[in-house]
Each structure stands twice: as structure tokens, then as C-alpha cells.
Amino acid sequence: MTTEIKADHVSLRLGNHNVLSDISFQLKGDKIYGLLGRNGAGKTSLLSLLASFREPTEGTIRINDEMPFENDRVMNQVNFVYAKDQSNETETVKGMLEFAERYRPNWNAEYALKLVKRFKLPLDQKVDALSKGKQSALDVVIGLASRTSVTIFDEAYLGMDAPARSVFYEELIKDYAEHPRCMILSTHLISEVASLIEEVMIIDCGKLLLHESVDTLMSHGLSVTGPAEKVDQLTSGLHLLKQQQLGRTKSVMIYGQLESGRRAEFESAGFELGPIGLQELFIYLTEHEGDEE
Amino acid sequence: MREPMNDGRPIFVQIAEHIENEILEGSLEELGQVPSTNQFATFYKINPATAAKGVNLLVNEGILYKKRGIGMFVAEHAREKLIEKRKKTFFNDYVAAMLHEAEKLQIEKETLIQMIEDGQK
Structure with missing residues (x-):
């Protein structure tokens, strides 16, 4: 059975602060989703609602048609992997794996041990004696080996060095390919995950800014470079994310679906056309007045 | 890799x-x-x-x-199909770009042809 997550007009208020306001979306199918947002945008708050750590102030969350909050059936199928404080965790790596095995019906012990080897985790060491990067790797091992229908990685890579992160992405794709399930990656390392995710949600200041397939979002970005006057003339009226000028050459980033023929017009004007990466799109889409300088 | x-x-x-x-x-x-x-x-x-x-x-x-x-x-x-397909875009993808660069560098047509002949030997 494929997973379906539905958020319907979800708001979350903490004290006087509106952390999330009126968020609605539907995640249909076992895909890898990316949840992007700037610091404080509400990513972790939203994910903690999906993981039933909290209840929304208004609106509803449904996972496979059930409310997740304090619902056992949903909760043991949702795994929320996040960087927690483990400075007092005196359990060993092995003990943590055994604990996970007890609570996760789809746990695969053989796979967990294979991952432990790949991340070079010492089975008998206590968790609080591990480096931050190794602690994160252990969380990732548990997250993957649990094979829950919904697996959420919220900045799970914290402290992991580049080679360890590379192992993480490789194992994630490999295991997802063999055992498709709903995975949500929340991250600031956008360029590292851009090729892994199929759909992206961007939240900004507690609101859902967009939810698109990565292909669609990318097809809406186009960078155009050419002689300044001509670029101004041919791009006027379009939604420009950023403009830069160097001498007489101007470069603009256009966002939105272009009318047919527009691209050919740019090409025949001799402009240099190029794509805009997911990370850059994210930066300029979530830029607010006063951010610059 | x-x-x-x-x-x-x-x-x-x-x-x-x-x-x-x-x-x-x-x-x-x-x-x-x-x-x-x-x-x-x-x-x-x-x-x-x-x-x-x-x-x-x-x-x-x-x-x-x-x-x-x-x-x-x-x-x-x-393979045949692909060769046909790639031939169609060969001019735009390679020749046009080469001519554009040659123009910038003021390389004469004869020199270009010579280069191609030398390169094919």
C-alpha cells in the first residue's frame, strides 16, 4: 500500500507565535520529498506534526486517512529522524539497535548491521562517547533499517563529514529503490539532495510557498545573459528573481512558465540561456526585503 | 565512477x-x-x-x-537511428560553435579547413 499524507488548513500556534499558518498539501505515493525552508521557517514544527509529536492548533493531518496524534497504528509506521541531544545516552550502539528492533515491525537487522559497518560504527561503544557525526550516522542507520512507511530525515546529517553524507545518500537511494516508501528530507544542503528528491515543498515564514515536482520547478527557472539594454527590453514584464550587471552585460533570472516562442526569441537575440539550480531558486524565492546588504 | x-x-x-x-x-x-x-x-x-x-x-x-x-x-x-538523430544536431552543437569561436579569434576559413584535415590524419 502506498502512503498518502494529507494536511488540511493546518496551523500551529505556540504562545503568541504563529509558527505555521494555514498549510494544506497532499503527498501522494511513495516518493522522496524535499522540505526546504530558511531557518525558523517552521520545517521542524511541520514535521513534528506529521510524526505526531504535537497536535495542530487548527486543521487536520491525516496519514493514510488516520489522525496520527497518539495513534499507535500510525506512530509505529512513522519514523522521525532528527538531531537530538545524546550527550547523556549511556546505551551502546548495539543496545540502540535492539531497542529499535522491538518497536519497528519492519525492522531489518541484517541490513542494520550492514549499515553499521558502512558507517564504521563501533557496536559496543556507548552513544554519548560517539562523535556528533557518528551519533547522526547511528540515527540514520536506525531510520533506514526501520523501513517505516513514512521516514522523515530532519537535518539528519548534522556533524557528518562529506564522505559519510555521501554514504547516507547512496544507501538511501539504494534502499528506496528496493523498498519504495514515503521519505521526507528536510535539509539546508540543497545541492546535495537536489538529484535525490522527486517533489519539493518550500515553506517560508510558516506558510507553504510552493509544492511542485522538482522537474516542474526547475523548468520554471531560466537565466538569461546578454547586452543590458536588449535584456531589459526583452524581459520586461516577466517575474525576475535577480538581476546582475557586469559592464554592459546583464544577467537576469526569470521565474515562471514562459509563453511558447519566448525562448526562441531569446536565442535569436544571441542571449546566453541557462538553467537555475534548485539551491539558487530556493535562495531567491525565499529572499525578503532587507535581506540584501 | x-x-x-x-x-x-x-x-x-x-x-x-x-x-x-x-x-x-x-x-x-x-x-x-x-x-x-x-x-x-x-x-x-x-x-x-x-x-x-x-x-x-x-x-x-x-x-x-x-x-x-x-x-x-x-x-x-x-545505433543507426541515433547516428541519424545526432547528425541533425551536429551542425548546431559543434560546427556553429566552432565557427563562432573562430570568428572571435579571426581564424581564416582556409586555416580552419587545414586544421580539420590535420586532425583527421
Whole structure:
């Protein structure tokens, strides 16, 4: 059975602060989703609602048609992997794996041990004696080996060095390919995950800014470079994310679906056309007045 | 291992092009089996749906065909078809760019022709 997550007009208020306001979306199918947002945008708050750590102030969350909050059936199928404080965790790596095995019906012990080897985790060491990067790797091992229908990685890579992160992405794709399930990656390392995710949600200041397939979002970005006057003339009226000028050459980033023929017009004007990466799109889409300088 | 797909163009297009090159260079033979989308996904660390999209692009062009339950194979005459297709874009992709650069550097037509002859020896 494929997973379906539905958020319907979800708001979350903490004290006087509106952390999330009126968020609605539907995640249909076992895909890898990316949840992007700037610091404080509400990513972790939203994910903690999906993981039933909290209840929304208004609106509803449904996972496979059930409310997740304090619902056992949903909760043991949702795994929320996040960087927690483990400075007092005196359990060993092995003990943590055994604990996970007890609570996760789809746990695969053989796979967990294979991952432990790949991340070079010492089975008998206590968790609080591990480096931050190794602690994160252990969380990732548990997250993957649990094979829950919904697996959420919220900045799970914290402290992991580049080679360890590379192992993480490789194992994630490999295991997802063999055992498709709903995975949500929340991250600031956008360029590292851009090729892994199929759909992206961007939240900004507690609101859902967009939810698109990565292909669609990318097809809406186009960078155009050419002689300044001509670029101004041919791009006027379009939604420009950023403009830069160097001498007489101007470069603009256009966002939105272009009318047919527009691209050919740019090409025949001799402009240099190029794509805009997911990370850059994210930066300029979530830029607010006063951010610059 | 080759770099993951990151030349800026959509990844599925790059996957399709990668398979095309393998067929043109002969490392994938006609009627031979193509790696599965999951293998592509793992190798390049890309989403399996993206890999499938690239493969399907070639299925639609008749370069690859699907055997149900077995996998994906290179079609008969795939190489010929690809050569025809690439020839059509050869001028725009290579010759036009070369002429443009030559103009900037004020390289004469005769010198260019000489270079091509030397290069082919």
C-alpha cells in the first residue's frame, strides 16, 4: 500500500507565535520529498506534526486517512529522524539497535548491521562517547533499517563529514529503490539532495510557498545573459528573481512558465540561456526585503 | 565512477544521453540488456523516477524496448537511428560553435579547413 499524507488548513500556534499558518498539501505515493525552508521557517514544527509529536492548533493531518496524534497504528509506521541531544545516552550502539528492533515491525537487522559497518560504527561503544557525526550516522542507520512507511530525515546529517553524507545518500537511494516508501528530507544542503528528491515543498515564514515536482520547478527557472539594454527590453514584464550587471552585460533570472516562442526569441537575440539550480531558486524565492546588504 | 549528473540540464535528459553514448560507442549492443532504472539510480545517486523518465524518453523514440518482467533492451537498428538523430544536431552543437569561436579569434576559413584535415590524419 502506498502512503498518502494529507494536511488540511493546518496551523500551529505556540504562545503568541504563529509558527505555521494555514498549510494544506497532499503527498501522494511513495516518493522522496524535499522540505526546504530558511531557518525558523517552521520545517521542524511541520514535521513534528506529521510524526505526531504535537497536535495542530487548527486543521487536520491525516496519514493514510488516520489522525496520527497518539495513534499507535500510525506512530509505529512513522519514523522521525532528527538531531537530538545524546550527550547523556549511556546505551551502546548495539543496545540502540535492539531497542529499535522491538518497536519497528519492519525492522531489518541484517541490513542494520550492514549499515553499521558502512558507517564504521563501533557496536559496543556507548552513544554519548560517539562523535556528533557518528551519533547522526547511528540515527540514520536506525531510520533506514526501520523501513517505516513514512521516514522523515530532519537535518539528519548534522556533524557528518562529506564522505559519510555521501554514504547516507547512496544507501538511501539504494534502499528506496528496493523498498519504495514515503521519505521526507528536510535539509539546508540543497545541492546535495537536489538529484535525490522527486517533489519539493518550500515553506517560508510558516506558510507553504510552493509544492511542485522538482522537474516542474526547475523548468520554471531560466537565466538569461546578454547586452543590458536588449535584456531589459526583452524581459520586461516577466517575474525576475535577480538581476546582475557586469559592464554592459546583464544577467537576469526569470521565474515562471514562459509563453511558447519566448525562448526562441531569446536565442535569436544571441542571449546566453541557462538553467537555475534548485539551491539558487530556493535562495531567491525565499529572499525578503532587507535581506540584501 | 563518473561524476553525478550536474551539468545543469535536466537529469533525465543527461541519463538518456548517457545511454545514447553507450550505444553509439558500442558498450551497449543492439538487443543487449540495459541496466535497470534502480541500477542507474544507485550508480548516479538520483531518484529512480528520474532515471525511469530518462529511459522512457528512449523507449518513446524506439531506441530501447521493454520486455515485460525482464527489463529494458536496446532495439534493433538503434545505433543507426541515433547516428541519424545526432547528425541533425551536429551542425548546431559543434560546427556553429566552432565557427563562432573562430570568428572571435579571426581564424581564416582556409586555416580552419587545414586544421580539420590535420586532425583527421
